[in-house]
Amino acid sequence: MLVLAVVFCLPLFILFSVALKAPEDLFTDALAFPTDPHFDNFSTAWESNTGRAGGLRTALVSSLIITGCAVTALIVIGSLCAYVIARRPGKLTNTLYVLFVLGIIVPFQLGILPLFVMFRKLGLIGTYLGMVVLWVGILTPLTVFLYTGFVRALPRDYEEAARMDGASTWRTFSRVVFPLLRPITGTVAILTGLFIWNDFFVSLIFLGGSGRETLPVAVYSFVGEYLTQWNLVFATVIIALLPLLLFFLIAQKQMIRGFSGGIRG
Amino acid sequence: MIADPRDRQSAVSDSAASPSRRSQSLRKVPWILAVPAVFALLVLRFLPAVIGATYAFTSWNGVGVAADWSGLENFRAIFDEPITSKALFNTFRLAGLLVIIANVGGLLLALSLHKALKTRNLLRALFFLPFALSHLASGYIWQYVFQYDGPLNRGLRSLGLESWQRTWVADPQFAIYTVLAVLVWQYTGLAMIIYLAGLEGIPDELHDAVAVDGASAWLKFSRVTLPLLAPAITICATLTLIFGFGAFDQVVAVTGGGPVNSTETLATQVWRNTFIFGRYGYGSALALILAGVVATFAIAQVGLLRYREKQLL
Numbered sequence: 001m002l003v004l005a006v007v008f009c010l011p012l013f014i015l016f017s018v019a020l021k022a023p024e025d026l027f028t029d030a031l032a033f034p035t036d037p038h039f040d041n042f043s044t045a046w047e048s049n050t051g052r053a054g055g056l057r058t059a060l061v062s063s064l065i066i067t068g069c070a071v072t073a074l075i076v077i078g079s080l081c082a083y084v085i086a087r088r089p090g091k092l093t094n095t096l097y098v099l100f101v102l103g104i105i106v107p108f109q110l111g112i113l114p115l116f117v118m119f120r121k122l123g124l125i126g127t128y129l130g131m132v133v134l135w136v137g138i139l140t141p142l143t144v145f146l147y148t149g150f151v152r153a154l155p156r157d158y159e160e161a162a163r164m165d166g167a168s169t170w171r172t173f174s175r176v177v178f179p180l181l182r183p184i185t186g187t188v189a190i191l192t193g194l195f196i197w198n199d200f201f202v203s204l205i206f207l208g209g210s211g212r213e214t215l216p217v218a219v220y221s222f223v224g225e226y227l228t229q230w231n232l233v234f235a236t237v238i239i240a241l242l243p244l245l246l247f248f249l250i251a252q253k254q255m256i257r258g259f260s261g262g263i264r265g
Numbered sequence: 266m267i268a269d270p271r272d273r274q275s276a277v278s279d280s281a282a283s284p285s286r287r288s289q290s291l292r293k294v295p296w297i298l299a300v301p302a303v304f305a306l307l308v309l310r311f312l313p314a315v316i317g318a319t320y321a322f323t324s325w326n327g328v329g330v331a332a333d334w335s336g337l338e339n340f341r342a343i344f345d346e347p348i349t350s351k352a353l354f355n356t357f358r359l360a361g362l363l364v365i366i367a368n369v370g371g372l373l374l375a376l377s378l379h380k381a382l383k384t385r386n387l388l389r390a391l392f393f394l395p396f397a398l399s400h401l402a403s404g405y406i407w408q409y410v411f412q413y414d415g416p417l418n419r420g421l422r423s424l425g426l427e428s429w430q431r432t433w434v435a436d437p438q439f440a441i442y443t444v445l446a447v448l449v450w451q452y453t454g455l456a457m458i459i460y461l462a463g464l465e466g467i468p469d470e471l472h473d474a475v476a477v478d479g480a481s482a483w484l485k486f487s488r489v490t491l492p493l494l495a496p497a498i499t500i501c502a503t504l505t506l507i508f509g510f511g512a513f514d515q516v517v518a519v520t521g522g523g524p525v526n527s528t529e530t531l532a533t534q535v536w537r538n539t540f541i542f543g544r545y546g547y548g549s550a551l552a553l554i555l556a557g558v559v560a561t562f563a564i565a566q567v568g569l570l571r572y573r574e575k576q577l578l
Binding site for chain 1 (some may be wrong): 454553
């Protein structure tokens with residue numbers, strides 16, 4: 001098993017080893033770690049990528065802003081809606097629930113062009129606000145679906161007690177219900193965050209050439225220019241991956257538990 | 266015939282009195298809280314999809330506002346043009362193979378990891394890691410692996426398998442499998458996580474009970490484990506199918522659709538035609554086909570597996 005896992009992670013080893021190679025031995029012994037690691041590849045990649053529009057530094061900022069704002073918005077919007085659906089059982093909420101599930105199944109590619117035309121009229125192309133709105137649109141169905149399953153299984157005793165004590169709806173939700181949703185909120189944040197952070201398709205269309213490109217788009221345009229210089233390409237890829245790898249190392253257990261929990265829930 | 270009025274009264278007061286406190290507090294969750302999500306669903310999800318579907322029947326090229334209806338012309342063109350019909354074929358091939366390989370592989374990994382207790386967490390993390398990486402980044406890594414001078418060919422040479430060497434990414438016959446390799450590498454770990462979660466949900470007593478009855482390992486697997494995994498299979502097969510049909514990033518990173526368009530997929534063709542060539546109507550028709558195929562398969566798969574779930578349980 002361990003051997004298999006090592007083979008599985010071999011491409012990652014290659015990623016790091018090539019990123020540290022001198023340009024002349026790019027294709028010699030890919031599996032041997034370079035004896036004189038060229039850490040300057042990273043600074044070269046960083047330098048040649050920053051400073052210009054869509055460079056790595058701005059891309060990092062873009063990715064952080066867009067992912068952070070969109071995930072926050074999704075959590076607020078999704079949990080509130082799920083609260084209504086789970087606590088007002090009936091025909092209407094049932095239909096609503098089915099519609100949200102349908103929203104997960106219909107591929108978003110179909111609506112991309114109309115959204116592009118709509119956003120162009122509203123001046124939202126190439127803006128952070130536009131991207132956040134777009135992601136809320138694409139991922140709200142999944143978020144509501146995950147939250148609803150969880151809220152339905154949540155006992156009502158606590159919120160009823162809060163109500164008896166005269167708490168308002170908003171207070172009941174924000175102080176009693178929402179804290180109880182923590183496990184599923186973690187799942188939602190990880191799932192949607194990963195999706196948005198790694199996205200290339202949507203960001204390419206809506207941010208391409210705007211100077212506010214996210215990391216994958218910036219990496220893509222860099223690779224287009226330097227394709228044969230694999231050491232610099234991989235150094236760039238690693239710089240772009242670093243935030244995610246750190247997050248994975250820290251939150252790996254929650255991430256995996258979140259995935260299985262969310263999928264089971 | 267006439268019901269005793271006292272009965273009726275008591276029935277009414279019964280239904281009104283006892284659950285009244287409960288329903289009173291429940292009824293107070295106001296609808297307005299659901300408005301933002303419903304707005305997002307209708308305006309940002311369904312409305313664009315409906316508009317996109319209507320574009321598919323026009324010859325709009327992005328110039329002007331009014332578009333001319335062209336009926337099924339776009340769809341006829343899709344099947345006539347070699348690039349798009351090839352893309353359609355490629356998409357089905359990729360999605361089909363991905364579903365089979367990732368699910369069988371993921372299930373096997375999950376079964377062997379489920380028991381291994383000590384190294385389990387480490388192994389689980391290692392297999393899951395590729396899924397967390399950006400698709401574009403993994404695509405670039407694999408493009409390097411498949412280079413003519415790259416690690417794969419070098420490895421084959423050192424094993425004395427020179428005849429197996431290929432110009433993988435540049436070979437129209439093999440290029441599609443390089444894309445498949447990236448997809449499999451990324452999604453097998455996800456499948457494993459889902460199946461592990463499914464296995465954890467199966468109570469040990471069930472296995473013990475069957476073991477007492479003297480069932481063989483295969484019987485145990487096929488009659489107990491597999492049926493109880495049905496929900497996990499449903500979710501996992503549907504997810505990998507959706508990812509396979511929508512494959513875009515990996516194609517762009519590994520082959521860019523080449524050589525000679527041999528690795529174009531529906532998603533890359535939607536993008537190219539719509540946003541590069543400005544063929545809005547044609548691109549929308551492709552997107553509609555993609556949506557139709559995914560929705561049909563997803564709904565059919567969920568329906569079929571749910572049905573089997575019920576049959577087996």
